[in-house]
Amino acid sequence: MSLFWETIIRTIIAFSLIMVFTRLLGKHTIARMTYHDFVASITLGAITSNIALNTHLKTWQSVASFTTFAGIAYLVALISLKSRKSRKWLAGKPTVIIENGKILENNLKKMHVSLDALNQELREKDIFDPDEVEYAVLELNGKLSILRKPECRYVMRKDLQSLFLTSQTKLQFPVELIMDGKIITENLLQNGMSPEWMTKQLQKRGVNLEEVSYAVRKTNGDLFFDLYRDRIRHPIDQE
Structure with a gap:
């Protein structure tokens, strides 16, 4: 096979691999760049260019390297999704x-x-x-x-x-209270609240902790709860 056609084929393979990986990671990778996304993008970009242009390396070696690193990046993304502590370490925090x-x-x-x-x-x-x-x-x-x-x-x-109104409520910084069905005890204590107080708030709303995806104290002091079960019959943009 001539060098010209080999380069064309390798480029098609590189393009196909990066498209599959991008779809696998999801839209958030395009919308934002965390520490993890930045490292993954740069490294995979370098590997992809080697697949397309570095004819001194065998195609299967470059593809194996790409697949291995893509698998690691995907695994890290899954860990970040499941664990808040891991997410803070891998992606940082605001x-x-x-x-x-x-x-x-x-x-x-x-x-x-x-x-x-x-x-x-x-x-x-x-x-x-x-x-x-x-x-x-x-x-x-x-x-x-x-x-x-x-x-x-x-x-x-x-x-x-x-x-x-004769008076205006002072704005507060929003405080995350529950994430992924778990109470963020540190945030509660830092803001003069307790896990017992949070339990009472859940009881008032007739929900269990495991049912809550996210809860936050808003800037006006009110509480916002988002449940895993949204009770929306036809949600938009399902994939």
């Missing part, structure tokens, strides 16, 4: 870098983010004064999420009702 208009310099240093970079991110979100920010969170994919202070937000229909 970091608050502005709280109540105050820049948290120590957190900036931990994330290796400069004040210039932070100001650029804020300006890109039409914020030129950090004092307008209630919370700024650096997400797992490196993007900055912003919660403006109430007086600096755009007005929504539900906000009009607050015009008739």
Whole structure:
């Protein structure tokens, strides 16, 4: 076989492999890049280029290397999905870098983010004064999420009702209380709550802990519960 046709065939194999692997990992790999996704993407990209262009390596060797690494990446993704502790270690966790208009310099240093970079991110979100920010969170994919202070937000229909209230509830940072059917005891204790209190909240709603996929205390202090059983007859985008 000529070198030309060998390169064409190897390129088709490389393209097919990377497409199958991307579909296997799911849409989240494209939408965001965590530590795990970043390492997997770069390494698999290098292996794929070797499959397509490095004719000094036998095709089966390159394919075996790709398959092995893809299997490891898929296994790590499954472990991250099942275990919150593993997920925090593999993907990291969001970091608050502005709280109540105050820049948290120590957190900036931990994330290796400069004040210039932070100001650029804020300006890109039409914020030129950090004092307008209630919370700024650096997400797992490196993007900055912003919660403006109430007086600096755009007005929504539900906000009009607050015009008739004599007082306004102070916003709080959302706190995750339950994830994957398990109580996050650390978050409860840090925010003046207890597992017993959480148990009572579940009893009020008539659900068991194992039925809850996710629970969070919202910014207004209310509790939000999402159950595994959504009771939606025809959910959108099933695959």
